[in-house]
Amino acid sequence: MSDTRPRVALLVTCLVDLFRPSVGFAAVRLLEDAGCDVEVPAQSCCGQPAYNSGERHLAMKVARTMLDALEPFDYVVAPSGSCTGMVTRHYPTLFHGTPDEERACALARRTFELTRFLVEVRGVATTGSRFDASVTWHDSCSCLREAGTRQAPRTLLGAVEGTVIKEAGDREVCCGFGGTFAVKYPAISTAMAQDKAARLEETGADTVLSADLGCLLNIAGVLRRQGSPMKVRHVAEVLAGETAGPAIGEPDP
Amino acid sequence: MTLHRLTSERFREGADEALADAELQANLARLRGNFLARRARARDSLPEFDELVDEAVGIKNHVLEHLDTYLVAFEEAVEASGGTVHWARDDAEARRIVLNICRDAGASTVTKGKTMVSEEIGLNAWLEQAGIEAVETDLGEYIVQLAGETPSHIIAPAIHKNRRQISALFNHHHTNLEDRESDDLDGLLADARQMLRGRFLAADVGITGANFLVAETGQTVIVTNEGNGDLTQLLCGVHVVLAGIEKIVPTLEDASTLLRLLARSATGQDMTSYTTFSAGPRRGEDHDGPEAFHVVLVDNGRTGLLAGPNRDLLRCIRCGCCLNACPVYAKVGGHAYGSPYSGPVGAALTPSLAGLARTSHLPNASSLCGRCEEVCPMRIPLPGILRRLRDEEAQRGASPPVMRTGLQLWSVIAARPWLYHPLTSLTTRLLALMGRRRGHLPHLPFTGAWTRTRDLASPAGATFQSRWKAGERP
Ligand code: SF4
Numbered sequence: 036m037s038d039t040r041p042r043v044a045l046l047v048t049c050l051v052d053l054f055r056p057s058v059g060f061a062a063v064r065l066l067e068d069a070g071c072d073v074e075v076p077a078q079s080c081c082g083q084p085a086y087n088s089g090e091r092h093l094a095m096k097v098a099r100t101m102l103d104a105l106e107p108f109d110y111v112v113a114p115s116g117s118c119t120g121m122v123t124r125h126y127p128t129l130f131h132g133t134p135d136e137e138r139a140c141a142l143a144r145r146t147f148e149l150t151r152f153l154v155e156v157r158g159v160a161t162t163g164s165r166f167d168a169s170v171t172w173h174d175s176c177s178c179l180r181e182a183g184t185r186q187a188p189r190t191l192l193g194a195v196e197g198t199v200i201k202e203a204g205d206r207e208v209c210c211g212f213g214g215t216f217a218v219k220y221p222a223i224s225t226a227m228a229q230d231k232a233a234r235l236e237e238t239g240a241d242t243v244l245s246a247d248l249g250c251l252l253n254i255a256g257v258l259r260r261q262g263s264p265m266k267v268r269h270v271a272e273v274l275a276g277e278t279a280g281p282a283i284g285e286p287d288p
Numbered sequence: 289m290t291l292h293r294l295t296s297e298r299f300r301e302g303a304d305e306a307l308a309d310a311e312l313q314a315n316l317a318r319l320r321g322n323f324l325a326r327r328a329r330a331r332d333s334l335p336e337f338d339e340l341v342d343e344a345v346g347i348k349n350h351v352l353e354h355l356d357t358y359l360v361a362f363e364e365a366v367e368a369s370g371g372t373v374h375w376a377r378d379d380a381e382a383r384r385i386v387l388n389i390c391r392d393a394g395a396s397t398v399t400k401g402k403t404m405v406s407e408e409i410g411l412n413a414w415l416e417q418a419g420i421e422a423v424e425t426d427l428g429e430y431i432v433q434l435a436g437e438t439p440s441h442i443i444a445p446a447i448h449k450n451r452r453q454i455s456a457l458f459n460h461h462h463t464n465l466e467d468r469e470s471d472d473l474d475g476l477l478a479d480a481r482q483m484l485r486g487r488f489l490a491a492d493v494g495i496t497g498a499n500f501l502v503a504e505t506g507q508t509v510i511v512t513n514e515g516n517g518d519l520t521q522l523l524c525g526v527h528v529v530l531a532g533i534e535k536i537v538p539t540l541e542d543a544s545t546l547l548r549l550l551a552r553s554a555t556g557q558d559m560t561s562y563t564t565f566s567a568g569p570r571r572g573e574d575h576d577g578p579e580a581f582h583v584v585l586v587d588n589g590r591t592g593l594l595a596g597p598n599r600d601l602l603r604c605i606r607c608g609c610c611l612n613a614c615p616v617y618a619k620v621g622g623h624a625y626g627s628p629y630s631g632p633v634g635a636a637l638t639p640s641l642a643g644l645a646r647t648s649h650l651p652n653a654s655s656l657c658g659r660c661e662e663v664c665p666m667r668i669p670l671p672g673i674l675r676r677l678r679d680e681e682a683q684r685g686a687s688p689p690v691m692r693t694g695l696q697l698w699s700v701i702a703a704r705p706w707l708y709h710p711l712t713s714l715t716t717r718l719l720a721l722m723g724r725r726r727g728h729l730p731h732l733p734f735t736g737a738w739t740r741t742r743d744l745a746s747p748a749g750a751t752f753q754s755r756w757k758a759g760e761r762p
Contacts, residue, residue: 049712054747054748056749056751059752077753082702084695087675090695093703097702176659180662213655215695217655218737220652221737222304223616225742230615256728281727286724286727
């Protein structure tokens with residue numbers, strides 16, 4: 036690990052902000068333990084819902100707010116492959132040919148998904164946490180194909196005491212979330228999520244983990260509706276050892 | 289310019305029907321992984337695969353830059369070998385040209401190899417109307433034709449059917465076969481072969497598609513695994529090749545580069561069983577071959593595509609790989625798309641050729657998971673094209689108003705932090721109260737699309753940012 040403490044902005048992501056703040060706190064702890072000074076500049080949404088719905092102008096307005104908020108930092112880290120991909124892959128496209136293009140490209144180069152940042156930028160080998168469970172990893176499409184996160188979470192989970200990883204089949208197949216797709220085409224989205232849930236359950240793992248809350252809400256939605264005992268959590272909670280609270284979609288004890 | 293039997297506006301209904309059809313779901317499940325696993329093996333056993341892709345993309349990009357030059361060169365080469373080239377601006381013109389050729393030949397029966405352009409222009413129905421019987425000779429196409437359906441997959445037209453269904457279909461139609469073979473795969477093949485043999489011999493005209501058109505030599509190239517393409521064009525008097533104008537490659541060498549990629553991506557084979565090069569009609573010293581050789585070059589929206597931002601689509605070699613990779617296709621099957629082209633390439637190509645007015649479901653019905661782009665051997669940025677089509681739709685003001693208003697509202701709020709924070713923290717507190725006991729939200733008027741089939745986890749309480757601002761730390 037390097038000795039200078041970089042200034043890192045946490046890109047909270049709106050889903051974490053609204054649905055599961057514990058993931059945000061877990062991410063802050065992990066980043067601080069990895070030797071970073073973490074700040075949370077006031078922020079909202081990365082603009083992806085509008086971007087994927089053909090509303091480029093709206094997306095650009097939202098994205099520009101983000102650009103202003105996140106620009107002053109050494110790094111931007113998000114507990115999400117999807118929001119990371121929005122910044123790293125799509126901001127440059129969105130701002131292409133505008134005066135903000137260079138700023139967008141520069142921000143894209145400094146932005147990382149959380150687990151990948153910990154392993155590849157900060158050289159973290161273990162987060163020193165304990166979680167007594169068998170887990171299966173859901174690769175989100177954005178982690179695989181946009182954020183470059185594939186091995187990092189497996190490395191970190193492999194170092195969690197008490198945790199056994201059981202890999203699922205069809206790992207590269209989408210869970211059917213897809214942002215607004217999930218509510219525009221709910222029947223198809225649910226059918227995809229049911230297939231995904233079946234693959235995850237076949238592993239016999241107790242808990243499914245992922246880096247993207249959107250996928251997790253979708254998968255938990257199907258598992259809970261089916262009455263499955265499988266638990267659903269964000270990977271940051273497990274890596275930070277914060278697993279005392281209820282899993283996603285479970286009632287307060 | 290239209291696409292035949294276009295019913296994409298029914299996408300949602302088609303998808304619902306497909307999802308409710310247990311037998312179809314089982315048939316589609318067989319497809320999953322099967323083709324793709326073979327493709328992955330073929331890819332892994334060819335160390336230079338990525339370089340091959342680079343080269344192929346380069347060839348097609350070059351052709352698209354100089355399409356006019358190569359098309360003219362192709363025409364000259366075909367004519368030098370004694371063949372005729374026809375230009376069809378749209379589907380109607382293409383149908384007319386083919387019908388005239390058939391009439392001049394006095395044809396009553398034509399056999400057909402697999403051609404997607406024929407599906408695009410609705411050739412079979414047109415010929416039947418004119419009293420000419422068109423017989424599909426690709427096994428999958430033959431099955432689909434007997435069933436009165438359209439192909440549901442670019443390279444596996446009858447993938448939506450299982451053996452039981454095919455056997456029932458043959459029982460129904462093959463009444464003139466003396467002894468029906470058994471219902472195992474070989475039996476069904478033998479049946480079809482016996483039925484088709486007579487047709488090959490009776491045919492006056494043979495129509496095939498083309499995977500490539502070689503500008504330098506005037507040859508047309510098709511690949512098949514059944515050899516039906518060869519019989520179609522050799523046993524008849526007149527051979528007609530139907531091809532989109534984008535099928536051009538400059539040289540034989542280029543064709544062979546693309547061929548290496550096509551078979552691997554489509555079926556995972558190193559090479560298809562038959563690769564057939566056709567050049568002009570039979571010459572004096574030839575043992576067989578047609579008396580006449582016609583190539584019909586079809587535009588049908590392609591030049592428009594060439595001039596627009598989605599021209600990358602014209603690199604497509606119709607390998608079907610993106611269909612095999614698509615999780616939406618895997619659930620709804622090909623027919624739901626209501627277009628000869630289904631799956632990711634269909635969702636991008638159909639609106640690009642036929643306009644968005646009737647096809648706007650297609651670019652939207654995607655989770656943009658990106659797997660299609662990852663496997664596409666021609667590096668076509670399919671999710672990017674779907675996104676661009678969504679932009680176009682929004683600009684026309686054609687997206688569903690509820691969706692638009694919702695997004696506008698969200699974006700207005702999200703672009704103003706002073707609005708976002710108080711509003712979101714109020715809402716999440718409220719929702720958290722409603723869902724705390726069960727961990728998920730009750731049915732709310734605005735969550736129906738989600739909560740009909742899935743639980744919606746309730747927010748945990750105050751937003752992260754409000755807690756952070758209040759000084760809370762991990
Ligand atoms: S878009 Fe790509 S993967 Fe899909 S059929 Fe065309 S070449 Fe094959």
